[in-house]
Amino acid sequence: MFANHLPVHSVSGIFPAPFHAETAGVQILGIESSCDETGVALYDSDTGAVVHALHSQVALHREYGGVVPELASRDHVRHLLPLVDEVVTRAGIARSRIDAIAVTAGPGLAGALLVGCGVAAGIGHALRRPVIPIHHLEGHLLSPLLARPSPQFPFLCLLVSGGHTMLLHVYGPGRYALLGETLDDAAGEAFDKTAQLLGLEYPGGPEVSRLAEFGTPGAVRLPRPMRDQPNLDFSFSGLKTAVLTQVRKLGADDPCDQARADIARGFVDAVVDVLVGKALRALGQTGLTQLVVAGGVGANTQLRTALTETLGPRGVQVFYPPTDLCTDNGAMIAYAGWVRFSLADPGADEPLRVHPRWDLCKQSMER
């Protein structure tokens, strides 16, 4: 939709040239606006320093119990440029020092993506710099490389967000093979729907997690969908129905807090059990010994505890993004932009387009 007529770096084929970091001293501006967080960041490839700023739309959408796409787009319009100003000022660099602009081009809400891509194209045009389209999930899965210690390629990635639940074999930058994914709801979506059923506020993940801490283990036992099937796929929609059944047993007039906490505990234990079980199976099948957990649900404390307890004794190292970069942010997009910049295919000169639906493993070919 946006053609900036400037070189756009991309890779050709699913397995592009090997990663090489000869692009030291590069400053990448990252822009994220795929859903309800407006994120902007500057990544300095020399120092590895990231300056990032985030505006969350949670308060805006709360009264609707979920993200309202049109409100999200308008709010991105209001906040993107001020955040760019803030980040550049805090980084203490001149705008002319920016070498490239990385922007989330998909998947996500079409209108919200258009705002980010429009701003990126405008800045790219003004500065005469390339605009690099980034797959949102690539941003998430590479984000643990911003933490220390960081994983080495290859690794297994458990990507658990509001829209996706996937297991990926990450061979290297831009080289991803899908091992399994959810057949219906994403894990984060299940958290959000469960929160709604329990009368908790949006976004539900952290709220359900907090309430579950007060629940009695085993008091409410919910199914573990697909956990024992010999594949790496997931299904969470049945779990939502199981939660609904439990909620209906609560007295409508006098919902007991302990009963609600027990349901939350039963739900979290079921989701965690499935995620850990499938990750373990994937590690066994691939022989990989490093697991990267990315996406909003990766912030979940019960999941982190279970992964440490289960995988630690098996010699598997588990890596997470820095704590403030688990949910959507501009830093992961700036970093993915630098990785893409390092893999540059200098001949590429494509118009910048938004991809509301975008297959991560085919993305390189579709660019």
Ligand code: KG4
């Ligand atoms: O990665 P993310 O910020 O956005 C997407 O790309 O979807 O993930 C948001 C999802 C939401 O469903 C939210 O409820 C969930 O991550 N989430 C959590 C926690 N923090 C965020 N789920 C469980 N426990 C958490 N602590």
Ligand code: ZN
């Ligand atoms: Zn995300």
